[in-house]
Amino acid sequence: xxxxxxxxxxxxxxxxxxxxxxxxxxxxxxxxxxxxxxxxxxxxxxxxxxxxxxxxxxxxxxxxxxxxxxxxxxxxxxxxxxxxxxxxxxxxxxxxxxxxxxxxxxxxxxxxxxxxxxxxxxxxxxxxxxxxxxxxxxxxxxxxxxxxxxxxxxxxxxxxxxxxxxxxxxxxxxxxxxxxxxxxxxxxxxxxxxxxxxxxxxxxxxxxxxxxxxxxxxxxxxxxxxxxxxxxxxxxxxxxxxxxxxxxxxxxxxxxxxxxxxxxxxxxxxxxxxxxxxxxxxxxxxxxxxxxxxxxxxxxxxxxxxxxxxxxxxxxxxxxxxxxxxxxxxxxxxxxxxxxxxxxxxxxxxxxxxxxxxxxxxxxxxxxxxxxxxxxxxxxxxxxxxxxxxxxxxxxxxxxxxxxxxxxxxxxxxxxxxxxxxxxxxxxxxxxxxxxxxxxxxxxxxxxxxxxxxxxxxxxxxxxxxxxxxxxxxxxxxxxxxxxxxxxxxxxxxxxxxxxxxxxxxxxxxxxxxxxxxxxxxxxxxxxxxxxxxxxxxxxx
Amino acid sequence: xxxxxxxxxxxxxxxxxxxxxxxxxxxxxxxxxxxxxxxxxxxxxxxxxxxxxxxxxxxxxxxxxxxxxxxxxxxxxxxxxxxxxxxxxxxxxxxxxxxxxxxxxxxxxxxxxxxxxxxxxxxxxxxxxxxxxxxxxxxxxxxxxxxxxxxxxxxxxxxxxxxxxxxxxxxxxxxxxxxxxxxxxxxxxxxxxxxxxxxxxxxxxxxxxxxxxxxxxxxxxxxxxxxxxxxxxxxxxxxxxxxxxxxxxxxxxxxxxxxxxxxxxxxxxxxxxxxxxxxxxxxxxxxxxxxxxxxxxxxxxxxxxxxxxxxxxxxxxxxxxxxxxxxxxxxxxxxxxxxxxxxxxxxxxxxxxx
Numbered sequence: 002x003x004x005x006x007x008x009x010x011x012x013x014x015x016x017x018x019x020x021x022x023x024x025x026x027x028x029x030x031x032x033x034x035x036x037x038x039x040x041x042x043x044x045x046x047x048x049x050x051x052x053x054x055x056x057x058x059x060x061x062x063x064x065x066x067x068x069x070x071x072x073x074x075x076x077x078x079x080x081x082x083x084x085x086x087x088x089x090x091x092x093x094x095x096x097x098x099x100x101x102x103x104x105x106x107x108x109x110x111x112x113x114x115x116x117x118x119x120x121x122x123x124x125x126x127x128x129x130x131x132x133x134x135x136x137x138x139x140x141x142x143x144x145x146x147x148x149x150x151x152x153x154x155x156x157x158x159x160x161x162x163x164x165x166x167x168x169x170x171x172x173x174x175x176x177x178x179x180x181x182x183x184x185x186x187x188x189x190x191x192x193x194x195x196x197x198x199x200x201x202x203x204x205x206x207x208x209x210x211x212x213x214x215x216x217x218x219x220x221x222x223x224x225x226x227x228x229x230x231x232x233x234x235x236x237x238x239x240x241x242x243x244x245x246x247x248x249x250x251x252x253x254x255x256x257x258x259x260x261x262x263x264x265x266x267x268x269x270x271x272x273x274x275x276x277x278x279x280x281x282x283x284x285x286x287x288x289x290x291x292x293x294x295x296x297x298x299x300x301x302x303x304x305x306x307x308x309x310x311x312x313x314x315x316x317x318x319x320x321x322x323x324x325x326x327x328x329x330x331x332x333x334x335x336x337x338x339x340x341x342x343x344x345x346x347x348x349x350x351x352x353x354x355x356x357x358x359x360x361x362x363x364x365x366x367x368x369x370x371x372x373x374x375x376x377x378x379x380x381x382x383x384x385x386x387x388x389x390x391x392x393x394x395x396x397x398x399x400x401x402x403x404x405x406x407x408x409x410x411x412x413x414x415x416x417x418x419x420x421x422x423x424x425x426x427x428x429x430x431x432x433x434x435x436x437x438x439x440x441x442x443x444x445x446x447x448x449x450x451x452x453x454x455x456x457x458x459x460x461x462x463x464x465x466x467x468x469x470x471x472x473x474x475x476x477x478x479x480x481x482x483x484x485x486x487x488x489x490x491x492x493x494x495x496x497x498x499x500x501x502x503x504x505x506x507x508x509x510x511x512x513x514x515x516x517x518x519x520x521x522x523x524x525x526x527x528x529x530x531x532x533x534x535x536x537x538x539x540x541x542x
Numbered sequence: 543x544x545x546x547x548x549x550x551x552x553x554x555x556x557x558x559x560x561x562x563x564x565x566x567x568x569x570x571x572x573x574x575x576x577x578x579x580x581x582x583x584x585x586x587x588x589x590x591x592x593x594x595x596x597x598x599x600x601x602x603x604x605x606x607x608x609x610x611x612x613x614x615x616x617x618x619x620x621x622x623x624x625x626x627x628x629x630x631x632x633x634x635x636x637x638x639x640x641x642x643x644x645x646x647x648x649x650x651x652x653x654x655x656x657x658x659x660x661x662x663x664x665x666x667x668x669x670x671x672x673x674x675x676x677x678x679x680x681x682x683x684x685x686x687x688x689x690x691x692x693x694x695x696x697x698x699x700x701x702x703x704x705x706x707x708x709x710x711x712x713x714x715x716x717x718x719x720x721x722x723x724x725x726x727x728x729x730x731x732x733x734x735x736x737x738x739x740x741x742x743x744x745x746x747x748x749x750x751x752x753x754x755x756x757x758x759x760x761x762x763x764x765x766x767x768x769x770x771x772x773x774x775x776x777x778x779x780x781x782x783x784x785x786x787x788x789x790x791x792x793x794x795x796x797x798x799x800x801x802x803x804x805x806x807x808x809x810x811x812x813x814x815x816x817x818x819x820x821x822x823x824x825x826x827x828x829x830x831x832x833x834x835x836x837x838x839x840x841x842x843x844x845x846x847x848x849x850x851x852x853x854x855x856x857x858x859x860x861x862x863x864x865x866x867x868x869x870x871x872x873x874x875x876x877x878x879x880x881x882x883x884x885x886x887x888x889x890x891x892x893x894x895x896x
Contacts (some may be wrong), residue, residue, distance in 0.1 A: 095739070116761070215765075218756075219720035220895045236647060311791070318837060327593070327844060330612075366608060390623075393624055393628055393633075394628060404633060405613055456553055483590065483616040484620060486633055488613065491591075502764070505800075506761060506786045506790020
């Protein structure tokens, strides 16, 4: 191949890398959001912002949204990191199993989880007097840890298991305690993955809706619930749009900070400052135990209810899923099948867009990389109302009249999936030893070939974790889906579940519980399959 | 790679092309009267709680030759907001499910074209709220206090009036939904505004009597009410909840475990209207006519747990036996609701959530 053709091909390759994610995010996120904000704010944007700034209620909401998200993130890290360390040390097969199991909360609707938590609180005596958790901030924080535990365990765990453990061993053989080796050698190298996981947990908690309303009680409001209230209950689009801008700015600021932390080159210890602090593994096991109780409690309650029939226990509610309940346009099993197809489609889109975007973020020119890094994370921190309304009013003209098309649903799901893929891929790609590329160059490989043969196999580690998240997010997605006009034959499992719960009667409620359990099993199995596709688990760093 | 890029870029275009370009077939038929709508599609936009039996719209197709296509979205509030947002390029020909608490908002936004169905003469006259017939009443349901008969405090008679709920015998027994986030919550607030002498004092008394507030119906009914294992025996729900408790009971029961306080009800009426800008006006009219036939009306109760608007529609036996209709429900004109809702809700928040 002559030189010119090679350069040409590389240019096209580079263009694809940039254009595909850029078009995806611009058309399906940037344009709709801009349209809805423009419509909402009209000409008088300035005054609306002044009103917001003057309203003590709105100031309180912004403050509460921020600090509960920070507290949720910190708490999730405290509970999740020890578990991630244990998971990282498991043999590959068991590691995959645990990583699949912890994903389960992602598909559970908050209405059910809130109910299950209430029961756990009641059983453990945490619902009385001073210890009452319901309708307190603690209930919100605990539920956020429940939902986000997987983000830390999976993102950090997968990264951790890829680290070269010989460095810790060297530190230990030089006399460092296990704790010192962890703090001085492991932690600095883990920082990009921790920053990445923390960013996702923060964004999830920042835009949490059901948890705040149901477990936090009617007195609590966050930006997300307030945008819904203004846009839907009060139809004050102007205030809703102004709040959405506040939300966007806050998210943008957070992502800037987190990507900066993530990008910092891993430092390798600050010299041999050896401490004699006890290196007891007990606290780690205690922490892991907390994780099991936290996840197992509510999930156990849901399972018990799904098997509980009027006269004992049985599979009645599961069998009922195959028949159409009067509240549903199709049997719940059809809704499950739809949800699987949507999830596969959304995951494919998220993986393609996320993979290309991650390569740009890691290898692209600095300005471009930064724009990609920010732009592709934003959807995770944007309210479902803003995205749903935006798509409705922006994508209404040919060639993009997608408002009632089948595709709008997986596209909306993929928007939330892409940030997961990017945030799990980027730290992994960044951690690749530059010496590998140099060696490849010395051996005569072009940069493109080096990228293909070094980055992709190693990056796959992050990719499968991100893909698992994208699948789980789509399978359980309710917010944005409920804002998009759908044909009845496109009924998704979470929408079906919600409808089963909206008419009184134990049969319907039992069916909803069974459907939730099937969703949990399904997501665990799917994540297991996706992660097994990676093949060998050898550390390559 | 280039091909891949092209494919992706055209994905959106393809999706649009594969999507719907229906509901446009009726254009050239407009001249003739009565208009032949066979072969056209009538799109009906509604909320997520909507469902009728398959046979119902099949009957419409058999009669008119036109097919009904459903579009469902969130709750009634979301649906109305989205209909207003997409007014310039309507998503459907007919909108169903706007109720009297949202009606004025839709009317103020000029969402609908007027249409007086010839079947309108058969509906309960008090359900017709718009004298210009921009919307047509299709069904109604009462939001009322429900109580779990066996769980009421020892020795207490079931509550008979709204005032009874402030009686210390029902201390810590009542759970309601916030009108800020829940449609039955709003309906019950409206019931108390109309049904008590001084609603602000009434709610202060309820608070003093330990009323609990949840964000939505599900966490009230299944979270704190006896039905889900909760410890409160009185809840805001629907007059049609007792029949649902019988039909979906496990194990089967002979009588409803819950009762309804008929003195506490707010009537929610659901309307259908032709969306302004429809390109299948004749089809839209035919669908509204059809929604007021016994075929449609008699299918409604067991699917949506609401009552038919048509006087002549027969009720299913479960409804006759276990459902009750408030004789004198609380009604507030949609215009008054729209004008005062925000003030009322804000005042309620101050009193109850403080």
